[in-house]
Amino acid sequence: MTVGYLVRRLFVFFIVLWLAATVNFLIPRISPVNPIRERLLQAVGQGGVSLAPMEEMVKSYEARFGLDKPMYVQYVNYMSDLFHLDFGYSITRFPNRVSDMILKALPWTLFLITVSTLLSFAVGTLLGALLAWSKSPRWIYWISPPLLTLSAIPYYLLGLVLIFFFAFLLKWFPLGGGYSLGTLPSMSLRFVQDALSHSVLPAASIILSGCGFWALSMRGMMVTTQGEDYMTLAEAKGLSDRRIFLRYGIRNAILPQTTSLALSLGYVVSGSVLVEVVFGYPGVGSLLWQAVRTFDYFIIYGVTFMIIVAIGLATLILDLVYPLLDPRISYQKS
Helix, strand or coil: CCHHHHHHHHHHHHHHHHHHHHHHHHHHHHCCCCHHHHHHHHHHHCCCCCCCCHHHHHHHHHHHHCCCCCHHHHHHHHHHHHHCCCCCECCCCCCCEHHHHHHHHHHHHHHHHHHHHHHHHHHHHHHHHHHHCCCCCHHHHHHHHHHHHHHCCCHHHHHHHHHHHHHHHCCCCCCCCCCCCCCCCCCCHHHHHHHHHHHHHHHHHHHHHHHHHHHHHHHHHHHHHHCCHHHHHHHHCCCCHHHHHHHHHHHHHHHHHHHHHHHHHHCCCCCCHHHHHHHCCCCHHHHHHHHHHHCCHHHHHHHHHHHHHHHHHHHHHHHHHHHHHCCCCCCCCC
16 A cells, blocks of 8 residues: 555545535525524423514524524634534533533444444354355254344334333333433443443344344355355365355455445444434434434534544545455555
């Protein structure tokens, strides 16, 4: 890998960030809904604000959040704030800062989605490879129909099924939330156990659905790999079945899987939004969902910008790691 290629990739990375951040700025502005007015109308409906001075309050809040300035001024301020990783204040939860809200929700999402994605990738990839391997145990083929079924079920629907059976009927796990009501987050063993019990069902919905997807995609790649000449040569050399399976089969078939895994990990920041909403999990996905519902521009800016950075970093790291996974890949000009 040359220094020139690394510089080009970094340049493309920052250009993508700038373009995506610009689109991120413009899309909420297309909406005709005024978030300040909508929030104040909700307060009026709840009896917290009088309707008479609402217009003056709207102008005051717009000035406070910079929404009364020309679009280009808002854009310059927006890009300057992004450069300093300052996303401003939440409109609907003022005076909470967006950065603090994201940092508070991010550990929950990182733990749940990262662990679930990696587990589903590892288990699904191994099962998919075994399904395509002609010398696998016969019982392996019995799991193909369940995997095919699970791959077609969205996370959130599977989550609802799990809630009904294991939380509502059997009462083995909590119905939702990240921890029990009245519990203060801490690093105590009791709180960790409580948080783990609340994360079992959302993680299970992601793992069960994800395993089917990874298994089917790996099975297709493994079937293609078994017809390659190097597999025939390895068998002609008399190598053991285990070595052929691991060193020649999985190692070559797993490259497209790695690309999908990197992109999936890039979406970890946003989490599986509907899974977190269904289970009431206090992650970034739920935060983004609430911000979209209330037209909270600055939370939307913060979360989506983090998603953009995460996906960009995932693809950049993938480009740099690919030659290590497969020595045949080279970015040097011949």
